Amino acid sequence: MTAIPLSHWLVLATALFAIGAIGVITRRNLLIALMSLEVMLNGVALAFLAFARFRGDVSVHxxxxxxxxxxxxxxxxxxxxxxxxxxxxxxxDLDRAARLKG
Amino acid sequence: MAEQIVFYVLAVGTVLGALAVIMPPFARNPLHAAVALLATFSLLAGLFVMLSAHLLAILQILVYAGAVMVLFIFVIMLLNLRRQDFGEFRATPWKILGGVAAFLVAVRVAMVAGASVANSTAADLGTPALQSFGGAYDVGWALTTRFFLPFEATSILLLVAIIGALVVARREGGAR
Known part of the structure; x- marks a missing residue:
């Protein structure tokens, strides 16, 4: 039995997702945007795994x-x-990639 | 009690690492942001272990802290980014306010979602059906039976991504 309530895991996961989203929106560097995207995906994975643990359902993994x-x-x-x-x-710089045609 | 302490240490470390990826004092140098991301991934692997997702914790280290980070650092060094190429975190009060508001809404949604799960206490892993929860056997079984088609589709996706990355990153004029 884990002593941490589910809501704590979910708050942490949403915090990571929010931080990543802020990074994607505010940083205009493509590399930093990709890194922030990874943080967002990790937040989602954490929420998935928390639900898996609390429901005892390994197929979520x-x-x-x-x-x-x-x-x-x-x-x-x-x-x-x-x-x-x-x-x-x-x-x-993502702002300089405004043209679709090279 | 010990579990709570470990959880909060890992959680605070993860959030600080994620903030260091996007915030200006740390993320001026691209490599600093990459290292902060590496710390975030590693601490998250610890959290995965706490959720008894053992296989995925190892994969987190292998795939994210290993492969993805090597790709990032490789590209940062290949591009030889200077500091001014790296972009600023243009933080206006409205953006910060928006971020805080987005976080509060997300927390509220998380609370509701957590409360709506009927069984809000963790599943008991002592029962025979859940003895190997999160191990390679269980996850592998799920991947090769119920999720066989998505699993195979993933391999095709990876192949397409490899070819796509090669084609996109190829030099113009193509003679190589």
Whole structure:
């Protein structure tokens, strides 16, 4: 039995999600935005795992596993985009990526 | 009691690490932000262990603290970002107020969601059905039976992501 109530886990998870969201919105650097996105995804994973623990349902862990794989794929593509953007613009500032056409 | 202390230490550390990723005094240097992110991931792995998600705690270290961080640091060093390229955290009072308001709303939603779970005490892991809760056997069983199709789709997604990343990051003109 865990002594920590479920609401504590959920508050922590939402705190991480909120911090990540603030980072994505306020930072205009592509790398920092991606890092903040990772923080958001980790907050979601924490909420999933807390629910899994409290419901005693291990199949939720499979969902978190898949979220992790998707996050890894997202980072790989995002960082490749950062490199392409750096080659093209000479910066990774999201405000300078306003054009859809190269 | 000891469990509470560990939880709060890990929780505060995780939140501080996450803040250090986005806040200006720490995140001026891209590598500092990356290290703060690494600390966040590692502390989160400890929290996963507290939720007896043992397999996912190890995967958190392997995938996030290992692979993802190496990718980030590799790209930061490859791009050779200078300080002025890194962007500022443009914190206006309205943004901070908005952040606080968003957090309070999120906390309220979390409370309601937590209260709405019928069984608000943790499942007893002493019962035979939950003996190996969160271990590789249980999670692997779920992945290869009930979640077989999403699991296989994930492998295709990873393949597509690898090829996509290579194509996007390739030099213009392509002769390599």
């Amino acid at each position: 499979a969902a978190v596993f898949i979220v992790m794989a998707v996050a890894a794929a997202e980072v790989a593509v995002g960082l490749a985009l950062a490199i392409a953007m750096w080659r093209h613009n000479g910066s990774v």
